Amino acid sequence: MALTKTELRFLTNLNKTEDGCWLWRGKERLGGYGTIWVERKNLKVQRYSWMIHFEPIAVTTLIASTCGNQMCVNPDHLYIWKRKKSERNQETTKQ
Ligand SMILES: [Zn+2]
Helix, strand or coil, rough: CCCCHHHHHHHHEEECCCCCCCEECCCCCEECEEEECCCCCCEEEHHHHHHHHCCCCCCCCEEEECCCCCEECCCHHEEEEEEHHHHHHHHHHHH
């Protein structure tokens, strides 16, 4: 599968550290988070990484990293941050 331009830009802007973190070194930043411009939207790089490695996620879904580094986009370090009530309500309406 060929990579899109954005995927390529994403993957070539990572700094892989000895700790196993993939740190975003792109210039795009917003509020301490790395961001990437995708289809006319500014996405947090952690969300973007999740989407290209795993699956699309809802706008309300939050992605956090186990290593605590906001710039880390290693899919192995990312997890879905479960919110309480509001999130559950949305899941039930979908079914
Ligand atoms: Zn990490």
